[in-house]
Amino acid sequence: MRQYRQSEPVDFVIVGTGAGGGTLACRLAEHGFSVVAMDAGPYFRPLEDFASDESEQTKLYWTDDRIVDGANPLQMGGNNSGKAVGGSTVHFAMVSLRFRPEWFKSRSLLGYGADWPLDWREMWRYYSEVEDALKIAGPITYPWGPHRPRYPYRAHELNAAARALADGCEALGIQWTETPIATLSAPRGLAHPCVYRGFCTSGCSTNAKQSALVTWIPRAIAAGAEIRDLAMVGRIEADNSNLATGVHYHRDGQWRFQRARNVVVAGYAIETPRLLLNSATDRFPAGLANSSGLVGKNLMVQSNQAVWGTMEREVRSYKGPPSLAITEHWNYEDKGKDFFGGYCYMSQGPLPQLWANTLLSARGLWGPHLISEMENYNHVVGLKIVGEMLPQEANRVTLADETDQYGLRIPRITYSWCDNDRRLIDHSLAFMTEALEAVDATDIWRQNDDTCHLNGTARMGNDPLTSVVNADCRSWDIRNLWICDGSVFPTVGGVNPSLTIQAIACRTADRIKTMARRGEL
Amino acid sequence: MPDSRPGTRFPGYDVLSKRQGPSWNEKTREVIAKRLATASEPRFFTADEFLTVVAAASRIVPQPPTRRPVPIAALVDRKLHLMQSDGYRLPGTPRDGEAWRLGLKALDLETRVAFGVPFHILKEADQDFLLARMQSGELRDPAWTDMASDVFFRMRLARDIVLAYYSHPTAWSEIGWGGPASPRGYVRIDYDERDPWEAAEVKGGNVVAARRKNNRVR
Numbered sequence: 001m002r003q004y005r006q007s008e009p010v011d012f013v014i015v016g017t018g019a020g021g022g023t024l025a026c027r028l029a030e031h032g033f034s035v036v037a038m039d040a041g042p043y044f045r046p047l048e049d050f051a052s053d054e055s056e057q058t059k060l061y062w063t064d065d066r067i068v069d070g071a072n073p074l075q076m077g078g079n080n081s082g083k084a085v086g087g088s089t090v091h092f093a094m095v096s097l098r099f100r101p102e103w104f105k106s107r108s109l110l111g112y113g114a115d116w117p118l119d120w121r122e123m124w125r126y127y128s129e130v131e132d133a134l135k136i137a138g139p140i141t142y143p144w145g146p147h148r149p150r151y152p153y154r155a156h157e158l159n160a161a162a163r164a165l166a167d168g169c170e171a172l173g174i175q176w177t178e179t180p181i182a183t184l185s186a187p188r189g190l191a192h193p194c195v196y197r198g199f200c201t202s203g204c205s206t207n208a209k210q211s212a213l214v215t216w217i218p219r220a221i222a223a224g225a226e227i228r229d230l231a232m233v234g235r236i237e238a239d240n241s242n243l244a245t246g247v248h249y250h251r252d253g254q255w256r257f258q259r260a261r262n263v264v265v266a267g268y269a270i271e272t273p274r275l276l277l278n279s280a281t282d283r284f285p286a287g288l289a290n291s292s293g294l295v296g297k298n299l300m301v302q303s304n305q306a307v308w309g310t311m312e313r314e315v316r317s318y319k320g321p322p323s324l325a326i327t328e329h330w331n332y333e334d335k336g337k338d339f340f341g342g343y344c345y346m347s348q349g350p351l352p353q354l355w356a357n358t359l360l361s362a363r364g365l366w367g368p369h370l371i372s373e374m375e376n377y378n379h380v381v382g383l384k385i386v387g388e389m390l391p392q393e394a395n396r397v398t399l400a401d402e403t404d405q406y407g408l409r410i411p412r413i414t415y416s417w418c419d420n421d422r423r424l425i426d427h428s429l430a431f432m433t434e435a436l437e438a439v440d441a442t443d444i445w446r447q448n449d450d451t452c453h454l455n456g457t458a459r460m461g462n463d464p465l466t467s468v469v470n471a472d473c474r475s476w477d478i479r480n481l482w483i484c485d486g487s488v489f490p491t492v493g494g495v496n497p498s499l500t501i502q503a504i505a506c507r508t509a510d511r512i513k514t515m516a517r518r519g520e521l
Numbered sequence: 522m523p524d525s526r527p528g529t530r531f532p533g534y535d536v537l538s539k540r541q542g543p544s545w546n547e548k549t550r551e552v553i554a555k556r557l558a559t560a561s562e563p564r565f566f567t568a569d570e571f572l573t574v575v576a577a578a579s580r581i582v583p584q585p586p587t588r589r590p591v592p593i594a595a596l597v598d599r600k601l602h603l604m605q606s607d608g609y610r611l612p613g614t615p616r617d618g619e620a621w622r623l624g625l626k627a628l629d630l631e632t633r634v635a636f637g638v639p640f641h642i643l644k645e646a647d648q649d650f651l652l653a654r655m656q657s658g659e660l661r662d663p664a665w666t667d668m669a670s671d672v673f674f675r676m677r678l679a680r681d682i683v684l685a686y687y688s689h690p691t692a693w694s695e696i697g698w699g700g701p702a703s704p705r706g707y708v709r710i711d712y713d714e715r716d717p718w719e720a721a722e723v724k725g726g727n728v729v730a731a732r733r734k735n736n737r738v739r
Contacts (some may be wrong), residue, residue: 051546051552053701055556075609075712076608159731195702205703206706314717320707360683371582374692377697425719
């Protein structure tokens with residue numbers, strides 16, 4: 001791997017190596033820029049470093065101290081943040097979905113949220129690029145939305161949990177399909193197909209999972225980028241001419257400074273605003289890139305409620321990727337809804353610790369009730385949504401007074417559901433209950449409390465007064481400061497965000513190349 | 522219908538019988554060996570605190586007297602000793618280790634006020650009574666300071682105990698889970714399909730058949 005001196009400015013220093021930063025590092029390096037991409041976490045080698053064990057693999061999660069409050073405090077850590085090269089894609093569930101085209105103009109076309117400054121047709125091209133880079137395994141024809149090319153790799157077979165979803169959809173007369181998913185269904189280079197071990201959200205130990213760690217990062221290194229791991233960036237330096245000059249980062253026990261001609265923040269929707277706010281100066285007292293006052297605001301998670309039941313037959317949902325079947329019916333069907341936005345739902349495959357904690361926290365079970373319910377583990381079936389939550393300025397990331405192990409102020413994450421969020425959740429729970437009843441599940445119950453993914457907090461837009469970055473992920477206030485991760489989403493849609501984050505990163509890299517050629521950097 | 526007594530549904534199944542087989546990679550063997558060797562003495566908790574944790578663990582996750590118990594309290598203790606945190610907390614709730622100490626102190630005080638003795642020597646029914654009141658947030662002694670007792674129950678005490686128990690191979694065998702699965706993974710994934718290296722459940726009351734299959738798991 002090529003290494004760069006701290007004292008000589010690189011073209012781009014990128015903070016974070018997940019779906020946004022990892023992808024961008026690759027594409028910028030391939031366009032010929034000098035790139036250093038930093039991650040606060042270690043550079044794992046999955047074949048040697050990953051165990052088949054939920055507890056051990058919590059080492060992949062961002063578990064630094066954070067305060068959560070509001071009416072519906074978020075659960076952080078495993079579910080939504082990563083601290084490793086590759087970011088949370090190292091433990092994501094690999095679900096790789098495109099936005100519904102209308103969502104890019106949800107304010108104009110659907111009457112809620114905010115419009116994106118991006119055109120869906122252009123995004124459609126970048127989705128194809130990412131799907132090919134990840135060799136997404138998916139169906140030949142996708143039942144919803146405009147035409148898309150067939151997926152590069154064939155769909156995976158269905159496990160019993162996915163079959164339950166499919167049977168439920170057919171009984172209720174809606175469409176379903178195999179989930180487009182970023183784990184190999186055929187060999188690729190040195191990696192063999194997914195072996196269905198079922199530990200996807202604890203990290204893939206066979207490299208079948210096409211995370212940023214195994215797809216974009218090796219390409220980035222081959223193109224000359226440096227990946228600097230265990231490097232926690234604490235502050236972006238900005239000078240008096242409204243330009244960023246580099247980043248202060250903590251590595252090997254001391255603070256260091258990397259000079260750069262451009263700084264890209266890609267720390268996901270908590271660490272990105274935290275870094276911008278922690279970088280406040282006399283000239284930028286409210287934090288960098290924050291003349292709109294919107295940095296940290298409009299945090300959006302996605303509703304992640306579930307309905308669970310018990311089947312007479314053995315399901316053993318621990319085998320295979322957890323979400324092999326999906327319906328996006330309620331993302332594309334607007335009739336019969338009393339709420340804005342949409343949701344998809346997928347089959348589930350919780351491992352024992354996660355399942356036991358779900359029974360404890362969502363159903364209140366402990367003692368003999370918990371033990372006997374856990375013995376039904378192999379018969380459990382579940383459906384879970386990824387649902388759209390609306391942007392609200394009051395849902396936000398601010399800085400708490402307490403500091404972390406680096407001496408940096410920790411984030412305070414405030415979250416409350418709005419009425420629309422609740423109506424969407426109620427609709428989904430009622431519908432999924434019907435779907436489980438239709439496949440003769442018994443002992444059906446609803447998990448009301450979960451959320452997933454992190455977006456917003458540095459939204460993109462066409463107006464510096466109402467957004468933090470423009471369509472190219474370039475901050476309005478500091479022309480060589482960029483933000484490239486889920487933070488830039490103006491709305492969140494009803495699908496998992498990783499494919500869209502990667503598509504935006506590919507587009508941003510192409511735009512930077514074009515602008516550089518025109519002398520507009 | 523399956524036998525409803527705990528521990529009888531997967532007779533003879535022991536996930537550790539696969540330990541040297543193709544379902545366990547080296548890293549997994551190393552991690553589980555370390556967990557199985559967890560010594561029973563506390564490193565984080567004081568001796569008094571540890572007695573309370575042991576007692577609470579035996580109510581949150583009761584274990585049958587017919588086998589070696591999972592050392593739940595020691596596993597919780599080790600996690601706190603290594604400062605492995607969930608990484609998020611509500612306002613008024615301290616970081617994981619401090620939250621445990623605060624909660625145990627408050628529980629001890631509530632117990633002495635109500636029953637005049639420490640938690641660990643209470644009758645099981647009285648321990649359950651107090652834990653249920655904690656779960657519903659009805660323990661409100663000033664000793665809890667700004668941390669609600671139901672938050673402590675859900676996010677710390679019961680959560681850490683349940684996660685510790687289900688991190689242990691004994692618990693995996695009890696629920697018939699396949700356990701570690703790298704690199705071999707699984708082949709048969711549809712309804713009622715079982716790979717020969719998975720647990721067999723007693724079907725139609727035929728314990729012998731299930732036991733025979735489970736004894737062959739490698």
